[in-house]
Amino acid sequence: DSGVTQTPKHLITATGQRVTLRCSPRSGDLSVYWYQQSLDQGLQFLIQYYNGEERAKGNILERFSAQQFPDLHSELNLSSLELGDSALYFCASSVEIPDTQYFGPGTRLTVL
Amino acid sequence: AQKVTQAQTEISVVEKEDVTLDCVYETRDTTYYLFWYKQPPSGELVFLIRRNSFDEQNEISGRYSWNFQKSTSSFNFTITASQVVDSAVYFCALSSLGDSSYKLIFGSGTRLLVRP
Numbered sequence: 001d002s003g004v005t006q007t008p009k010h011l012i013t014a015t016g017q018r019v020t021l022r023c024s025p026r027s028g029d030l031s032v033y034w035y036q037q038s039l040d041q042g043l044q045f046l047i048q049y050y051n052g053e054e055r056a057k058g059n060i061l062e063r064f065s066a067q068q069f070p071d072l073h074s075e076l077n078l079s080s081l082e083l084g085d086s087a088l089y090f091c092a093s094s095v096e097i098p099d100t101q102y103f104g105p106g107t108r109l110t111v112l
Numbered sequence: 113a114q115k116v117t118q119a120q121t122e123i124s125v126v127e128k129e130d131v132t133l134d135c136v137y138e139t140r141d142t143t144y145y146l147f148w149y150k151q152p153p154s155g156e157l158v159f160l161i162r163r164n165s166f167d168e169q170n171e172i173s174g175r176y177s178w179n180f181q182k183s184t185s186s187f188n189f190t191i192t193a194s195q196v197v198d199s200a201v202y203f204c205a206l207s208s209l210g211d212s213s214y215k216l217i218f219g220s221g222t223r224l225l226v227r228p
Contacts, residue, residue, distance in 0.1 A: 002159070033215065043203065043218040056213030090157060098145055098207060098214040103157035 003027065004093050004104035012110045018079040021107045025072055025093030031055070032074040033094075033101055034066060038087040049074055050097060081111045114139045116206050118219035125194055126227050133189040133222045135204030141165075144208035146180065146187045147216065152200040163187065194226045 003026035013019055025032050034046040045058035049068035060066075063081075068074045078085060088108050092101035115138040125131045137146065148160040161171060163180050171178045175192045191198055201223045205216040 002156075033213075035216070042220050043216075045213075045215040045217075048213045048215060056215060058215060088155065092157075092216075098209075100147070100159055100162050101216060102159055103149070105156045108155070 002102040002104065004029075004091060004102055006089075006091050006104035006107050008107060009105065010108050010110075012112065013081060014112055015081055015083060017081050017111075018077065019081065019109065021076040021078070021089055021091075021109075023074045023076070023091030023093075023104055025074070025091075026102055029093035029095050029102075030072065031094045031097055031099070031101075032068055032072070033092040034060075034074070034076050035090045035092065035103075036087045037090060037106070038084075043090075046076070055097075078109070083111050085109065086111045114141075114206055114208060114217045116204050116217055116219035118202075118204055118222050120222045121220070122223040122225070124225045124227065127196060128193050129226075130190060130192050131194050131224065131226075133191075133202050133204075133224065135187045135189065135219060137185050137187065137204070137206045139206060139208050141208040144206060145214070147205040147207070148178065148187075148189050149203045149205060150200045151203065151221070157203070160189075191224075194224075196226050196228055199224055199226045 005024045030051045046060040048055040066076045088106045090106045091104045117136045144165045150158045179188045201221045203221045204219045207214040
C-alpha cells in the first residue's frame with residue numbers, strides 16, 4: 001500500500017458524460033501528478049499540482065481539468081467523454097520536487 | 113527530447129532462471145533520475161528503485177539488482193532466481209531537471225512471465 005488513495009476504483013459511463021476522479025496523496029506529500037494509461041499511448045503525464053498550484057501540464061485534453069484543494073487532495077474532471085478516454089487513470093504523489101512518486105491504485109474508466 | 117526505450121516487449125522464463133530487463137534512456141540534462149516500477153496483474157504501480165545521474169553505483173536488493181551505465185545510457189534490471197510472483201509488467205522511467213515538473217517519462221514496459 002503506497003498510502004495514495006483513489007476513488008472510485010472503477011467507473012463505467014456513457015459518451016458525452018462528465019466524471020470526477022478523486023485522489024488523496026500520502027500524508028505530508030505536497031505534489032500530485034495525474035497520469036493516463038491506455039493500450040495505445042502507454043503511461044502519459046497529464047498534469048501536476050504542487051501545494052495547491054498548477055505546476056505543469058502534459059498532453060491533457062481541453063475537456064479535462066484538475067485542481068488541488070487546500071487539504072491537498074486532488075480531483076481530475078473529465079467531460080464530454082469519448083470512447084477513446086477509456087483508460088486507467090493514476091494519481092501519484094511526492095513530498096517535494098524532485099522526489100520519488102508513489103502511485104495510487106488507479107481508477108479504471110470505461111466509456112460505453 | 114527525453115525518451116525511454118524498453119525494447120523487450122515480453123519475456124518468458126521458467127522459475128529460478130535469471131532475467132534481465134533492458135532500459136535505454138535519452139536526455140540532454142546532466143541531472144536526472146531513473147526509476148523502475150512494477151505493475152502486477154492487479155494493476156497498481158509499485159515503486160522499486162530510484163537512481164540519480166550522479167550515482168552510478170550498482171544496487172542490489174535481495175533478488176533484484178540494477179546496473180546503471182551512463183556511458184551507454186542504460187539502466188538495466190536483473191531478477192535473480194525468478195519466481196512466479198515476479199510476473200508483472202515492469203516500467204523504466206526518467207525525470208529530469210530540464211522539466212521543472214519532474215514528470216515521469218515512461219518506457220513502453222516489459223511484460224515478464226515466470227512459468228512454474
